[in-house]
Amino acid sequence: MLHKIINLTVRDVRFPTSLEQHGSDAMHSDPDYSAAYVVLDTDCGLKGFGLTFTLGKGTEIVVCAVKALAGLVVGKSLQEIVSNFRGFYRLLTSDGQMRWLGPEKGVIHLATAAVLNAVWDLWARAEGKPLWKLLVDMDPKRIVSCIDFRYITDVLTEDEALDILVKAQEGRQQREDQMLKEGYPAYTTSCAWLGYPDQQLKQLCTDALKSGWTKFKVKVGADLEDDVRRCRLIRQMIGPNNTLRWDVDEAISWVSKLAEVKPLWIEEPTSPDDILGHATIAKALAPLGIGVATGEQCHNRVMFKQLLQASALQFVQIDSCRLGSVNENLAVLLMAHKFQVPVCPHAGGVGLCELVQHLILFDYICVSANLSNRMCEYVDHLHEHFANPVVIQDAHYMPPKDPGYSCEMLESSVKRHQFPEGDVWKLHQNK
Amino acid sequence: MLHKIINLTVRDVRFPTSLEQHGSDAMHSDPDYSAAYVVLDTDCGLKGFGLTFTLGKGTEIVVCAVKALAGLVVGKSLQEIVSNFRGFYRLLTSDGQMRWLGPEKGVIHLATAAVLNAVWDLWARAEGKPLWKLLVDMDPKRIVSCIDFRYITDVLTEDEALDILVKAQEGRQQREDQMLKEGYPAYTTSCAWLGYPDQQLKQLCTDALKSGWTKFKVKVGADLEDDVRRCRLIRQMIGPNNTLRWDVDEAISWVSKLAEVKPLWIEEPTSPDDILGHATIAKALAPLGIGVATGEQCHNRVMFKQLLQASALQFVQIDSCRLGSVNENLAVLLMAHKFQVPVCPHAGGVGLCELVQHLILFDYICVSANLSNRMCEYVDHLHEHFANPVVIQDAHYMPPKDPGYSCEMLESSVKRHQFPEGDVWKLHQNK
Known part of the structure; x- marks a missing residue:
């Protein structure tokens, strides 16, 4: 079967999270967690699902950008795409007219991520494997052929990338078994959004400790005194050995x-x-024992390359929906390994946990072979809208078993939350 | 009069330049020079015109983004905006939901530029001055109040910016008189697009030399042997003392x-x-006497700041439509002055010459006070579609005299070139 892509649909799906101050931080006071949600239809009936994460307003712009890219996807077969995935990546990111809108940044790159995420989902489904397993079983040469090395060869050549992957094959099976048994360590951001009152914060911390969470993220940056008070409170709650x-x-x-x-x-x-x-x-904070983490708004591999070259970060926070899908994330995982900087993915939002778990499992099994100072963000929101939601056990991500990239949303959820015509939004307009 | 903005319209205007290989270079083989074109209507009848430049496909995405920003503009008065222009700039660039789509880069920033260009045009028209003269006559404190210094204070503080402007007041009148008499030096890119055959290239060079041009840009980067041949040919034509x-x-x-x-x-x-x-x-080419110029795709002041900090460029190529309008360009002009790096603006496209001439006139009269190693790009295309096209005399930009930012396009041109419904595009579809 060729899996010819015969149609692409994209929808603007928004969840009214701002009403409860979920997701609030110093820069984003009222996010409505949203997604541009892509479905690819193939001639054999198999579908591919993909998305990129947004914060509400402006999702329609990303939807518009996905439509502009659709013509580059529809009509091609999955085999045609993945047999020259690097070429297809360049086709999407280097169109002679559209690259002016980026290149490889902002709206057009978010749209590229949504489309490519759907292609990877389709590929994993066609192979009957969860995406992380598709990657783990893939020949290193094939993996490298998915990566666009343009503008990063001064730091990582194709040969070096291949070498890293070949070397890490040792112990791969044990690590895969370990992940299937124990899962990948997570930390939680659900307890301390900026807009939460103290009482709610205390209760959430208590509950989280009971469920096995030992690592917490606190949102700060609006008011210094308030930050110190909130952080002391959380440090009191979680004790000296848990991480903040x-x-x-x-x-x-x-x-x-x-x-x-x-x-x-x-x-x-x-x-x-x-x-x-x-x-x-980073240099100024090193003596205090505080590292710098960044990446959720780092827009492409060229920016990550420089952050690594400049020793500007001690933790690489990849994002499954801002970078150009798996292809570009592979480049960043390999560069981070070369610089021996741990990857601790950004997650949360809508579907980011579902997607990024695949990438970090691959990182451990096939690239870093290391769990030291590594953990994946987790936020306990909106998983109920996914066909294959993440499974957390004892503060660990358990490896997904269903075929695909875990991007599929429940059709009922999509319908209810489509903006502006879904029932949820009609309701708000009538209030 | 308050000049309350009561309406914003935005249109997708495209010129079929790809048919004649105008604008072709190694990365953009078939551009259709285009614009997202904005008109602001006010309650007193005065209009503001603004645009951002694009390359054809995807212009509809920028149009969609302008529409998303419209709600932040319509209903406000010009006085309200310009009395706190920094605040208004932040309102557009830091919306809690939309900033995720950038921040300050790609499609959303191009849209911001189009909207703010229209506001500046409106302001200059309300004052009855061409934009460069509005800026030249403006109190330095007022100028500084238009700039968002976030993320650049490590290189340029508000006080330093003020100091630069105050110091440069000496000799301002002479420089203004000089500009009115002689104009600002330009160089031409019209002769050597990548897609032009040799005979056309020779003829254009001959014509340009006759018209007083002494500085030429050559597009290269597709094939080395071909480049060397084309460049030798042009060097032969223009002689040893003209600049390439x-x-x-x-x-x-x-x-x-x-x-x-x-x-x-x-x-x-x-x-x-x-x-x-x-x-x-830049470091490697310095011994060869070749500088590095960059900026037309440099997406914001934070990137320019770093290019300057890292000594990564010897010529700053600002762009009137990629940066956040006059506000952000002012920040870059002042930083470039601090580092004593000459500004040589990017122009061409649609309207970029019309707009950027105002900025470089201000730079000379009120910031750099220097013409050494400075010149502004010129491309002889599409000026006939503007209400107040640039005036070039003896390879110099002559200062505009009409009120505004020279952004207004002829309504007849806009109608014919609107995509996809304009006559020009209907014609192409029928071929």
Whole structure:
């Protein structure tokens, strides 16, 4: 079967999370977690599902961008695409007219991610495997052939990438078995969004500790005194041996004042574009034992390359929906390995946990072979809308078993939350 | 009069330039020069016109993004906006939901530029001045109040910016008189697009020399042997004392081989996101006397800041439609001055010459006070569609005299070229 792609649909799906202050932080006070949701239809009936994450308003722009890319996908067969996946990646990212809109950044790259995520989902389904297993079983040469090395060869050549993958084959089976048994370690962001009152914060911490969570992220950056108070409160709750992490908007002096509560890292302390700024902050915070983590708004492999070159980060936070899907994330995982910087993925939002778990499982089994200082973000929201939601056991991501990239949303959820015509939004308009 | 903005319209305007290979280079083989074109209506009848430049396909995405921003503009008065222009800039670029789509990059930032260009046009019209003169006459404090200094204070504080502007007041009147008399020096890109055959190239060079042009840009980067041949041909035509400039896609070795034809700079030799890569290339080419120029795809002030910090460029190529309008360009002009790197704007496309001439006039009169190694790109295309087209005399931009930012297009041109319903496009579809 060729799995010829005969149709692409894209929908604007929004969840009214702003009503409950879920997802609130210093830069995003009222997000409605949303997605541009893509479905590929093939001539044999198999479907591919993909998405990119957004925060509500403007999702229609990403939907518009996906439609602009659709003509490059529809009519091609899955085999045609994956037999030259690097070429297909370039086709999407280097169109002579559309690349001006990026290149490889912002709306057009988010749309590229949604489309490519659907292609990877389709590929994994066609092979009858969850995506992480498709990658784990894939020949290293084939993996490397999916990556666009343009603009990163000064740091990682194709041969070096191949070498990393071949070397990491040793012990692969044991690590896969370990993951199937124990899962991949997670940390939680669900307890301490900026908009939550103290009482809710305390209750959520207590509940999380009972469920086995030992690592917590706290949203900060709006008011320093308030931050210190909230962090002390959480540090009291979780005790001295559990790990605390941060999001802040301003940098060195602010974080220095929070050093008493022993955060492991500070997250995206300045403009996500400011590589040299992150490097300065990282250098200043090193003596305090606080690392810099960044990546959820790092828009492509070229930016990650420079963050690594400049020693600007101690934790690489890949995102399954901002980078150009699995293809570009593979490049970042391999570069991070070369620099020996641990990858701790960004997750949460809509579907980010579902998707990124596949990538971090692959990273452990086939690239890093290391769990030290590594964990994957987890947020306990909106999983009920997915056909194959994540499974968390004792604060670990358990490897998905269903074929695909876990991107499929329940059709009933999509219908209810489609913007602006779904029932959920009609209801809000009538209020 | 308050000039309350009561309506915003945006249209997708495309010119079928790909049919004649105008604008062709190594990365953009078939551009249709296009624009998302914005008109603001006010309650007093005055209009503001703005645009951002695109390459054809995908312009509808930028149009969609402008519509998403419209709600932040319509209903406000011009006075309300310009009395806190920094705040308004942040409102557009930091919306809690939409900033995820950038922030300050790609489609959403191009749309921001189009909207803000229209606001600046409206402001200049309300004051009855061409935009450059509005800026030249503006109190330095007022100018500084238009700039968002977030993420650049490590290089340029508000006080430093003010200091630069105050210091440059000396000799301002003479420089303004000089500009009115002589105009601002330009160089031409019209002669040597990649897709032009040799005979056309020769004829265009001959004509240009006759009209007083002494500085030429050559598009290269597709085939090295072909490049060397084309460049020798042009160097033969223009003689040893005229300046030659470059666009290339690959870097050091390629350019080293072109050194014989003595280019002044090589333009955007690698990924526009690769600050450290540009720095490496700049260092390698310095002994050959070739500088690095970049900026037309540099997406915001934070990226320019780092290019300057890293000594990654010897010529700053600002763009009137990719950066966040005048506001963000002011920040870049001031940073470039601090680092003493000359600004040589990117122009061409649709309307880029019309707009950017205002910025470079302001730069000379009120910031740099220097013409050494400075010139503004010029391309002789599509000016006939503008209400106040640029005036070139003896290879110099003559300062515009009509009120506004020279963004207004002829309504008849807009109607004919609207995509896909304009006559020009209906015609192509029927062929």
